Amino acid sequence: MGSGIPIPLLLPVLSALHSHGFRPVSGNLHEPLLILEGRDGAGIRLRCLSERNIPNIRLLWSDGNGRNLSGIPEPRDSGKGGSSVLLRPGSGNAAACRILEPRSRSDTESIVVIAEDFFPAASPWIPALALLLTLGLFLLLAAALRLRWNSRILAQERKNQREILEEIEELKMELEEEIAKFQREQQEMEEKLERIQGPLVFRRAQSHAASVTPAELRGNPGMAREGNERSVPGSEAAAVAREGFSQGKHYWEVELGSGSGWELGVLAEEIRDSLRDDSVPSVPEEKVAGLEYSQGEFRLPGGKLERNSGRCRVLGLFLDQEMGVLSFFDVEEKQLLGSLPLRISGNLFPFFRPGWDGNVLGIRPVGV
Missing domain, CATH: 1.20.5 (Single alpha-helices involved in coiled-coils or other helix-helix interfaces)
Structure with missing residues (x-):
């Protein structure tokens, strides 16, 4: 609703009686009550109410130009009829509400005239x-x-x-x-x-050929390991060279035979002496450096292998005590199998362990 007009505002109305085939008002039929609700958008909302409870009445709207308007019926909660209409600019600034009572064929009408100022101005x-x-x-x-x-x-x-x-x-x-x-x-x-x-x-390694003579011992510097030590079972013989090397570069070759397992390398002099007396039950890991072969695979604890598997018939061992490295060569292929940094110092002795299957290892003269 708009503002500027009190809600509701009862306006003086002009009442007129018209026949139009009906009788003038008489008895219970009274003039309708017109109520100015206020501005609604571009127009003014009007309500028309019947003051008395008369059944079957009809409320009709028309504007100042005589055109019929469509009203919105209101609920008859109290039994009285009611309707509302939106009067827009250009409607003649007037509206009429007419009540028809078909049974008595009577009607009455109320008219309201609204000044132009009341309409919302453009x-x-x-x-x-x-x-x-x-x-x-x-x-x-x-x-x-x-x-x-x-x-x-x-x-x-x-x-x-x-x-x-x-x-x-x-x-x-x-x-x-x-x-x-x-x-x-x-x-x-x-x-x-x-x-x-x-x-x-x-x-170059082969040029440092050394004489190596194995001597059989009852002990075994290789075989099984327990933690950082190697056990020395007495049931398997091993050989340690008579010659020891404390400095320089030394190379020797060993024919490996057809056995499925062996181990070759060097060990410390104290271990050689203990094995000779058969008085050591186990060998510390840092006192032995060697290459192992078992079931077709090589194993080099603490070292780097260039080849992990395959058959090697002749193994060349190169002890470089100046660089502190023990290297292993496949003599027939003339290729490096692996190398191992030495953690042993002092006089070192080559050792040979042929394994359990009766394999025979033999020193081969270098250059054959």
Whole structure:
């Protein structure tokens, strides 16, 4: 509802009686009561009420120009009839509510005249607002055209960017292929170089050939391990060389036979003496350095293997006490099997353990 008019406001009305085929008001039929509810949007809301409870009455609306208006019936909670209507500008500034009582064929009418000032006035800003709306629509259209143009430019730029990215991906793939090719060639070159260097390293080690003579002992420097120690079962014989090496570089070769297990390496002098007396039940791990072979696999505790498995018929051992390294070579392949940093110092003795299967290990003269 609008403001500026008291709600509800009872206005003086002009009553008139009309025949229109009905009898004038008489008996219980009274003039309808018109109530000005107040402003409602662009118009004024009016209510028309029958003061008495008369069944089957009809309430009809018309404006100052004689045109019929559509009213909104109100609930008949108290039995009295009622209706409301919205009177808009241009309706003649007047409204009439007419009550019809079909049974007695009588009617009565109330009219209200409302000054023009009571109607909501059109705002002077409306033309300016219309101009602003027109200008806004024009700007919106211009912005839409500009956006469309920018979208085309952006789409072309994105297309160009995709093409550039595709070219970059192609170049990247080509680069990766070239890198992979280079890595393969480098690996092949390293393998060739290793194959060339392997025999050279082997020949360099072989140039330090030393005389080694094994002597059989009752003890065993190899076999099983318990923690950081090696057990020494007396049921398996081992051999330790008579010669010991305390400095320099020394190389010797051992024929391994057809056994499924063996161990070759060096051990400390104190361990050699204990094994000779058969007085040591176990050997500390740091006092023995050796390469083990069992069931087709090599094992080098504390060292690095170049090959983990395969058959080796002749093993070359190179003791470099200047560098503190013990190396093992496959003599027939002239390639390094593995190397082991030495944790033993002092006088070191080569040892030979052939295993349990009756295999025989033999010293082979270097150069054969």
